[in-house]
Amino acid sequence: MTLGTGDRVELADLVSRYALYTDRRDLDGLARLFTEDGVLVLPDAPRELGPVRAHTGRAEIRGTMAKLAAFPVTFHALTGHVFDAGPDPRTATGSVACVAHHLSERPSGEVSDLVWHLRYTDSYLRDDEAGWRFRRRELGIEWIETRPVRRWRGDAERGGER
Numbered sequence: 400m401t402l403g404t405g406d407r408v409e410l411a412d413l414v415s416r417y418a419l420y421t422d423r424r425d426l427d428g429l430a431r432l433f434t435e436d437g438v439l440v441l442p443d444a445p446r447e448l449g450p451v452r453a454h455t456g457r458a459e460i461r462g463t464m465a466k467l468a469a470f471p472v473t474f475h476a477l478t479g480h481v482f483d484a485g486p487d488p489r490t491a492t493g494s495v496a497c498v499a500h501h502l503s504e505r506p507s508g509e510v511s512d513l514v515w516h517l518r519y520t521d522s523y524l525r526d527d528e529a530g531w532r533f534r535r536r537e538l539g540i541e542w543i544e545t546r547p548v549r550r551w552r553g554d555a556e557r558g559g560e561r
Contacts, residue, residue, distance in 0.1 A: 400484040402483070410523060421467065422475055424468065427461065429461070434524055434534050436455065440452065441463065442538060444540055450538055472500075473502070480496070481493060485522075489524060492522055494521070499514070
């Protein structure tokens with residue numbers, strides 16, 4: 400079985416919306432990208448880089464993603480994706496590469512960027528009414544780095560520059 404062009408475009412839109420909704424903190428929109436019983440499996444970074452903590456159902460997914468509020472800014476840059484048809488025409492799988500930036504401000508006022516180079520391993524289900532949704536999304540981190548931030552939008556809002 401193969402995926403048609405329309406399905407590939409819709410799946411690319413789904414993974415792009417996940418990144419956008421995450422960065423905008425649209426947690427309700429993000430949760431709706433999953434099936435009712437969808438599963439999001441996250442690492443326990445920095446101790447565990449592989450997907451080890453499962454969150455099942457939209458409410459639980461929304462709740463765990465709310466923890467991103469600890470970062471004033473995130474930026475998820477998708478760097479590539481591959482989609483394959485599943486055994487049933489309503490299913491597909493995918494691998495999505497991403498570089499995720501997480502800004503944080505230390506008490507000293509210094510801002511740093513926690514960068515995760517990651518890959519999502521996805522399972523999708525197409526609903527006749529809602530279209531493609533995540534059935535399961537596993538986030539694995541390839542490596543982590545920390546970078547200094549010279550200036551960010553929050554500085555401009557406070558009238559400062561580094």
